Amino acid sequence: MVSSLQSAPAPTRQADPPDLFRVAVEQFELAADILGLEDSMRQILTHCQREITVNFPVEMDDGSVQVFTGHRVQHNNGPGPTKGGIRYHQNVTLSEVKALAMLMTWKCAVVGLPYGGAKGGVTVNPKMLSQNELQNLTRRYVSDISPFIGPNQDIPAPDMNTNAQTMAWIMDTYSMNAGYSVPGVVTGKPLTLGGSEGRAEATGSGVVFAIEEAARAIGLNLEGATAAVQGFGNVGSVAALEMAKRGSKVVGISDWKGGVYNPAGLDVAALKEHTEATGSVTDFPGTDAISNDELLELPCDILIPAAIECQIHAGNAPRIQATIVAEGANGPTMPEADEILFDRGILVLPDIFCNAGGVTVSYFEWVQSLQWFPWSLEEVNSRLQQIMQKSFAAIYATAGEHQINMRTAALVKAIDRVADFTRLRGIFP
Numbered sequence: 084m085v086s087s088l089q090s091a092p093a094p095t096r097q098a099d100p101p102d103l104f105r106v107a108v109e110q111f112e113l114a115a116d117i118l119g120l121e122d123s124m125r126q127i128l129t130h131c132q133r134e135i136t137v138n139f140p141v142e143m144d145d146g147s148v149q150v151f152t153g154h155r156v157q158h159n160n161g162p163g164p165t166k167g168g169i170r171y172h173q174n175v176t177l178s179e180v181k182a183l184a185m186l187m188t189w190k191c192a193v194v195g196l197p198y199g200g201a202k203g204g205v206t207v208n209p210k211m212l213s214q215n216e217l218q219n220l221t222r223r224y225v226s227d228i229s230p231f232i233g234p235n236q237d238i239p240a241p242d243m244n245t246n247a248q249t250m251a252w253i254m255d256t257y258s259m260n261a262g263y264s265v266p267g268v269v270t271g272k273p274l275t276l277g278g279s280e281g282r283a284e285a286t287g288s289g290v291v292f293a294i295e296e297a298a299r300a301i302g303l304n305l306e307g308a309t310a311a312v313q314g315f316g317n318v319g320s321v322a323a324l325e326m327a328k329r330g331s332k333v334v335g336i337s338d339w340k341g342g343v344y345n346p347a348g349l350d351v352a353a354l355k356e357h358t359e360a361t362g363s364v365t366d367f368p369g370t371d372a373i374s375n376d377e378l379l380e381l382p383c384d385i386l387i388p389a390a391i392e393c394q395i396h397a398g399n400a401p402r403i404q405a406t407i408v409a410e411g412a413n414g415p416t417m418p419e420a421d422e423i424l425f426d427r428g429i430l431v432l433p434d435i436f437c438n439a440g441g442v443t444v445s446y447f448e449w450v451q452s453l454q455w456f457p458w459s460l461e462e463v464n465s466r467l468q469q470i471m472q473k474s475f476a477a478i479y480a481t482a483g484e485h486q487i488n489m490r491t492a493a494l495v496k497a498i499d500r501v502a503d504f505t506r507l508r509g510i511f512p
């Protein structure tokens with residue numbers, strides 16, 4: 084039986100989403116051309132080392148059994164253990180997980196972490212499952228991929244629709260099988276279980292550290308600047324709050340259900356309370372209702388797509404009005420749109436740099452877990468800010484040097500680094 088839990092309606096996304104792995108390879112080739120990368124290296128780096136697919140049964144609350152499909156893909160382990168989140172979504176496909184695993188390799192390389200990239204996903208609409216069913220699903224999926232994960236091998240983390248509780252179940256399942264506690268097997272854990280201060284907010288905070296650097300580079304004052312945010316989850320809500328803290332006016336915010344707009348600026352903290360109470364940003368008093376598509380085209384200085392892939396495409400890129408597009412989400416901009424935005428002089432902060440705050444603080448958490456020695460929030464945030472500053476400067480300089488967009492520049496830096504590891508290590512046997 085094909086489960087209705089796996090075929091619920093998709094959130095807003097361009098009709099017929101493209102093959103995401105093909106898009107990732109297309110972006111790779113642009114940077115590889117600039118580097119003059121040899122064919123053998125292109126072949127190695129455009130393949131994922133391991134693609135694991137598991138079909139596993141889960142006992143549901145009504146006593147029935149449903150079989151779900153999940154994946155864990157490890158793109159490249161040259162720089163170190165592989166690292167990347169696990170997502171639960173009805174649209175998860177192997178192609179998407181492969182693309183995201185590859186992006187994780189570049190993301191870790193761009194910010195200089197000792198990791199290769201991985202990603203996991205289960206094809207399920209988690210909104211249709213109870214907590215108990217979610218726990219059963221998580222524990223069985225992790226049991227099935229457990230020979231391939233571990234603190235020195237592959238370290239999962241939260242992604243779309245997974246959170247600290249999911250990570251706690253993963254840590255416990257892995258530890259029960261090992262016979263002792265292994266906090267280093269997963270990051271994004273609750274604080275009590277060895278999670279890091281600042282991890283939950285890290286992706287959103289990192290996005291705003293990135294925006295600060297970009298604004299400084301182009302002479303835009305964040306105080307009084309306007310911003311629109313697509314997505315009000317873990318990334319979008321923190322980014323919106325941080326922008327407001329810096330004196331920016333957040334004029335539009337949307338989520339899976341729709342969006343709200345107020346040109347005078349939204350009270351982001353109050354909107355967060357409204358969302359917690361009602362489940363969505365929609366119907367927030369004193370605002371105009373807008374669609375997700377309209378949000379992307381709002382007049383504003385900074386646009387933060389922080390929801391899902393394929394949001395900015397050839398169809399709407401000519402109408403984007405922002406000066407800076409800061410990619411909180413993974414893969415929100417299609418290659419054709421990248422070209423249009425670059426030609427129009429819009430500065431795109433690419434996902435592999437802009438949202439790298441999450442995996443960066445995951446790295447801090449992993450180090451703390453391996454050493455059983457927690458850091459303070461101040462230490463986490465100041466190290467995160469330093470890494471975002473240094474990475475921005477390097478990517479911006481590369482973009483200027485080759486007259487290329489920031490995505491290709493970030494990929495040039497990342498691919499060069501991973502290729503170096505590959506060359507130095509050589510091919511075994």
Ligand code: GLU
Nearest residue numbers: 167168240242441442445
């Ligand atoms: N899922 C997040 C990402 O896409 C975080 C990954 C991690 O912390 O390992 O970057």
